[in-house]
Amino acid sequence: MRRSVAELGRIQGRGPRKGQQVSDEVLKLRGVSVRRDASLLLRNIDWEAHEDERWIVIGPNGAGKTTLLQVAATTMFPTEGTVDVLGGRLGEVDVFDLRPRIGLTSAALAERVPAGEKVIDLVLTASYAILGRWKEEYDSADVTRAVELLDALGCAHLIRRRFSTLSEGERKRVQIARAMMPDPEMLLLDEPAAGLDLGGREDLLRRLSVLARDPKAPMMVLVTHHVEEVPDGFTHAMLLRRGSVLAAGPIGEVFTARNLSRCFGIPLEIEYRQNRWTAWAVR
Numbered sequence: 440m441r442r443s444v445a446e447l448g449r450i451q452g453r454g455p456r457k458g459q460q461v462s463d464e465v466l467k468l469r470g471v472s473v474r475r476d477a478s479l480l481l482r483n484i485d486w487e488a489h490e491d492e493r494w495i496v497i498g499p500n501g502a503g504k505t506t507l508l509q510v511a512a513t514t515m516f517p518t519e520g521t522v523d524v525l526g527g528r529l530g531e532v533d534v535f536d537l538r539p540r541i542g543l544t545s546a547a548l549a550e551r552v553p554a555g556e557k558v559i560d561l562v563l564t565a566s567y568a569i570l571g572r573w574k575e576e577y578d579s580a581d582v583t584r585a586v587e588l589l590d591a592l593g594c595a596h597l598i599r600r601r602f603s604t605l606s607e608g609e610r611k612r613v614q615i616a617r618a619m620m621p622d623p624e625m626l627l628l629d630e631p632a633a634g635l636d637l638g639g640r641e642d643l644l645r646r647l648s649v650l651a652r653d654p655k656a657p658m659m660v661l662v663t664h665h666v667e668e669v670p671d672g673f674t675h676a677m678l679l680r681r682g683s684v685l686a687a688g689p690i691g692e693v694f695t696a697r698n699l700s701r702c703f704g705i706p707l708e709i710e711y712r713q714n715r716w717t718a719w720a721v722r
Contacts, residue, residue, distance in 0.1 A: 454638035471520035498679035542618030545629035608639030666716040
């Protein structure tokens, strides 16, 4: 029986793992800066995110959005400051224990998928936080979960297809299924709607909105350039410009014409209508 998008959250969120401490705080950054050669990619970032929050990180190109997501995903370490992820501090814990608890989608990840990888295998290998199926074993429960996630995202018919043959919209949805496979406590989405046509974008945002509103879903962080790509149900926002935080907090307080104009460097107006945001330049 085909699953509806409303079942995404129920497939997700199976409770704390054995021996795992339950904490409301998922992310905590204090004084975080990231320097690469002569470039300062992030500058003195303070940020706390809790398990019932859904965050939007928005800003122009080069603002540091993807770098921030890489720090949160434990794939990049800060030059200065402290980062606590899921109760463990970077530099003091084994990140290979943390990474299976984090779901991540990104263009960089998609580019690393082996050319012949089938969709079902791409989702299954997330259980081991690897790309490319080899000799690892999966039980029937793993396979069932992978199929259920793909079905809930409208991709069950693609399970035997090679990832490289999929459309951009299909790839985005398959990546989200993969990110959710290990039952993560934090879901990080790097520009999930980038490159999609109007129909594909709206379909994806509808599915993400249902997931965001499910109390059993993990804490979510979505990176985008556009307020029009913010799904309904997201609760908080951060505006980044040149590696610094301009504003952060409840989305209705952050998404103002003044804040967005400062962030993007041009006069902007913003409107919230029918549960969606729209911004445009002032003429």
